Amino acid sequence: MARITATVFTSHVPAIGAAMDLGKTQEPYWQKVFAGYEYSRQWLKENKPDVVFLVFNDHATAFSLEMIPTFAIGTAAEYAVADEGWGPRPVPKVQGHPELAAHIAQSVIQQDFDLTLVNRMDVDHGLTVPLSLLCGQPKEWPFPVIPFAVNVVQYPVPSGMRCFRLGQAIRKAVESFDEDLNVQIWGTGGMSHQLQGPRAGLINKEFDNAFLDRLIADPEGLARVPHIDYVRDAGSEGIELVMWLIARGAMADMAGGAKPSLRHRFYHVPASNTAVGHLILEDNG
Template sequence: MARISASVYTSHVPAIGAALDLGKSAEPYWQPVFKGYEFSKQWLKENKPDVIFLVYNDHASAFSLELIPTFAIGCAAEFQPADEGWGPRPVPKVVGHPELAAHIAQSVIQDDFDLTIVNKMDVDHGLTVPLSLMCGQPEAWPCPVIPFAVNVVQYPVPSGRRCYNLGKAIRKAIESFDQDLNVQVWGTGGMSHQLQGPRAGLINKEFDNRFLDRLIADPADLATLPHIDYVREAGSEGIELVMWLIARGAMNDRPPKVRHRFYHVPASNTAVGHLILENV
């Protein structure tokens, strides 16, 4: 049967992808950011999964205000990098895993979570930047990836509790798949940041690090945090952090092993957070 071995959490700042694509990763401003992922790249090489289930949010690339799914699972065989206004990123196409994706969709929908099944879509920086941070610039990504898009752009967005419980349903689905697969679940987005209005540029280091502490030690309690607290403490775009609760909910019920923790300010106008947790 399939199993979840680890979860990975990371910000998906678009400027990080641009810095990598334009050869700026060694510049003094960006070097500390990429240094925080050196361990992670080696860890992934040594712990390469068969499939990555990657939770992210679309930034009006595959979806728009005309169609806003709360949860959407990519069931296609492949996904092309999206053109976000300046051409697609020069990264490999994403190879999907239709069989596992379809199984997860069936299981999770039968567990009363409504998913939108997507058989064709392009994937933007929300998905490709985490892959770049963990994999560098390969000719092909190291394994198939199942994209799982969450609406955290247009209100109403799902609650932290809903996301955490959805993660548990995804764990149940993966563990009932009848192939021997090593699966990692990645949660992306955040950390504290706001892109517009009088508080544009807001970063709250205290909130971010407290969030990381609680995500590791007591995710069930963290899942009760209301939306207004994310917005007040972490900025309007800080609500992306509810996606990390999907990945955390997919872990087993025992305390995880923390393999890596990294936090850095700034990267563009965003705080960068990163965790690797292993099931024990």
């Protein structure tokens, strides 16, 4: 059967992608950010998955304000890189895994979660920046990706608990797939940041690090945090962190198994106008 072997959590700041694309990674401002991912790149080479299930949020490229699904799973064979207003990033198109994606959709919907199936979708920085951070700048991505888009842009947004429970359902779906696959779940977005209004530029280091602590040690308790707490303490865009709960809910200890092993933790302020957070947890079955 397929199995989940690890979860990766990371911010997906668009300026990080621009820094890579423009060759600025060694400039003093960016050097510390990218140094925090050096271990992760080596870890990924040594722990290369067969498929990555990548949780992200679309930034009005695949979906407009006319139609925003709460949860959308990409079931296509490939995904073009979106033009976000200044041309597509110079990165490879993303190869999908339609068979596993269709199986997960079938299983999760039968577990009473409503998903939107997307057979054609351009993917923006929410998905490509995490790939760049962990994979560098290859001619092609080293594994297929199943994009899983979550609405954290237009209210109402899903609760942390619903995201957490969805992660548990995704684990059951993966484990019921009858092909021997090594699957990683990536949760992206966050950390604390606000892009507009009187609190634009807000960063809350205390909240961010407490979130990382609880994500490791008390994810189910963390899932009970109401969305208004994210908005108040982490800024209007801090709500993106509920997407990390999908990935964390998919780990073995949330299904009665062993606790995961922490392989890497990194936190840095600032990167553009936000904080950068990153964790790697290995699943111990």
